[in-house]
Amino acid sequence: MRRLIRFAFDDVRPADEEVLTRMGMPGDAPVAPAVRTLLDDALEKIAALAEPRGVFQSISKADYEMVYRGEGRNAAESPLELIAPRAEALALFVGTIGENTGKEIRTLFRKDDPALAMMLDAFASETTNRVAEALSRTFLHELHGQISAAARVLPYSPGYCGWHVTGQRALFAAIHPHDIGVTLQPSCLMTPLKSVSGVLVAGDAAVHRFRPQWAFCDECRERDCGPRMASVRS
Amino acid sequence: MSFDKLRFAIQDGDAAAAKTLTSALVDSGSVPAEILNQAMLPGMSVVGARFRDREIFLPDVLLAARAMKAAMAVLEPLLLRDRVPSAGAIVLGTVRGDLHDIGKNLVSVMLQGAGYRVVDLGSDVEPDAFIDAAVDEGASVIGMSALLTTTMTEMAAVVGRIRERELHGRVRTIVGGAAVSEAFACEIGADAYASDAMTAVDRVKAMMAANPSI
Numbered sequence: 001m002r003r004l005i006r007f008a009f010d011d012v013r014p015a016d017e018e019v020l021t022r023m024g025m026p027g028d029a030p031v032a033p034a035v036r037t038l039l040d041d042a043l044e045k046i047a048a049l050a051e052p053r054g055v056f057q058s059i060s061k062a063d064y065e066m067v068y069r070g071e072g073r074n075a076a077e078s079p080l081e082l083i084a085p086r087a088e089a090l091a092l093f094v095g096t097i098g099e100n101t102g103k104e105i106r107t108l109f110r111k112d113d114p115a116l117a118m119m120l121d122a123f124a125s126e127t128t129n130r131v132a133e134a135l136s137r138t139f140l141h142e143l144h145g146q147i148s149a150a151a152r153v154l155p156y157s158p159g160y161c162g163w164h165v166t167g168q169r170a171l172f173a174a175i176h177p178h179d180i181g182v183t184l185q186p187s188c189l190m191t192p193l194k195s196v197s198g199v200l201v202a203g204d205a206a207v208h209r210f211r212p213q214w215a216f217c218d219e220c221r222e223r224d225c226g227p228r229m230a231s232v233r234s
Numbered sequence: 235m236s237f238d239k240l241r242f243a244i245q246d247g248d249a250a251a252a253k254t255l256t257s258a259l260v261d262s263g264s265v266p267a268e269i270l271n272q273a274m275l276p277g278m279s280v281v282g283a284r285f286r287d288r289e290i291f292l293p294d295v296l297l298a299a300r301a302m303k304a305a306m307a308v309l310e311p312l313l314l315r316d317r318v319p320s321a322g323a324i325v326l327g328t329v330r331g332d333l334h335d336i337g338k339n340l341v342s343v344m345l346q347g348a349g350y351r352v353v354d355l356g357s358d359v360e361p362d363a364f365i366d367a368a369v370d371e372g373a374s375v376i377g378m379s380a381l382l383t384t385t386m387t388e389m390a391a392v393v394g395r396i397r398e399r400e401l402h403g404r405v406r407t408i409v410g411g412a413a414v415s416e417a418f419a420c421e422i423g424a425d426a427y428a429s430d431a432m433t434a435v436d437r438v439k440a441m442m443a444a445n446p447s448i
């Protein structure tokens with residue numbers, strides 16, 4: 001199964017609080033009127049500029065194991081080695097919001113408007129994460145009737161949880177996301193910048209559960225595995 | 235007219251007021267260097283301190299930086315006319331193979347807010363381009379940014395080229411970015427590491443104090 005999906009902005013629009021959190025504001029901090037104006041201006045821009053789209057492609061466990069192995073630079077032990085074999089279905093994915101928002105962010109910096117540039121950047125990053133979530137929802141929907149009712153889909157990406165970022169080379173060789181306009185640079189950076197790649201894993205909450213006590217957890221800057229696991233608990 | 239109003243306009247992130255007040259101060263005969271040193275830079279200093287103490291957050295800091303820029307647009311030609319030296323020059327860029335520039339841009343905004351002249355080379359910058367710019371611009375600090383572990387290795391190439399070109403000690407380096415760490419900075423022989431833009435300003439200040447120009 002291979003699906004290319006173009007999303008409406010509203011399908012992937014992050015909540016204001018998520019954008020403000022990405023900007024480093026604590027959830028309970030009061031939002032000053034000037035900051036609210038920035039948020040509204042950034043929303044207006046991203047709604048007009050973002051072109052959220054993604055592609056996913058089913059993959060067997062055996063083929064995924066090869067993709068995961070990549071260039072042999074993964075952590076010696078990692079959660080995905082336990083999660084993927086227990087999954088009910090897997091699909092590789094790449095998602096993006098396109099290039100236009102990035103261009104506008106650079107223009108705003110050049111025009112000496114760092115505040116709006118940064119707010120738009122935070123919006124763009126969160127929207128890109130929502131594209132991965134929207135792809136997960138679509139994959140789950142497509143699997144309806146073929147997997148257990150308790151199954152939930154979560155995206156996992158190279159560069160996280162012991163899956164080395166160079167793993168993207170094998171991933172791109174398998175999925176060829178040029179139809180959504182995403183390319184992988186020799187440095188393993190995707191263009192457009194606001195893009196994500198990885199594997200969609202379908203399985204019940206127990207499949208996605210792991211203890212964040214791996215060697216690489218200390219260096220992790222995100223530490224969002226707890227909320228992710230909680231999100232699939234029914 | 236007192237400098238306090240301008241200082242507060244910058245602290246409050248009011249760009250329109252900052253611009254008007256700067257023009258008014260100039261028109262009333264205030265010395266441009268004094269406007270900079272007694273109103274604008276202290277205003278940004280307060281913003282930095284309040285950010286560190288978590289009294290205000292990044293959007294507030296960026297609004298203050300926008301106000302600072304608006305005031306600087308009025309003042310800059312006069313500072314040049316009066317030959318007022320900047321606090322120092324720093325060459326900044328995102329390393330070869332990397333296009334993520336938002337972190338670098340933030341560092342640039344904060345350094346300019348602290349009175350430094352920033353020579354921003356953009357992203358995907360070749361190692362020698364950093365060094366050539368430092369030599370041409372008389373900048374004693376090179377700042378490098380990178381997003382991924384696969385691109386941050388380029389920072390080592392720049393540090394290596396500085397040694398090969400026998401500029402070590404005259405040109406210092408500071409590195410940062412999401413995947414960069416203090417340990418990595420040490421490992422490649424960079425002179426400083428900063429985890430965020432405010433810390434970057436502190437580190438640059440310390441390096442410039444020891445070595446103001448190349």
Ligand code: B1M
Nearest residue numbers: 159190193196197337377378379382383410411412430431
């Ligand atoms: C000169 O001196 C200095 C001094 C200080 C300096 C400096 C220079 N330069 C920066 N600083 C410092 O000051 C700045 C201001 O405070 C800071 O600059 P930053 O640039 O770090 O900060 C920006 C202002 C805001 N911060 C950011 O934009 C990055 C934040 C985090 C959460 C992040 C985000 C938001 C995103 N990402 Co992703 N992302 C992560 C990040 C984890 C984290 N918490 O840092 C990181 C960078 N990402 C990572 C990964 C793996 C990836 N991401 C990806 C995608 C994304 C999003 C699109 C969802 C989004 C935007 C990315 C973008 N480049 O625009 C992918 C790559 C994208 C691409 N185009 O190739 C992908 C590869 C995942 C995938 N397979 O899809 C990790 C890199 C790990 C590695 N091994 O390299 C990562 C560290 C997360 C993690 N695993 O912990 C400081 O670093």
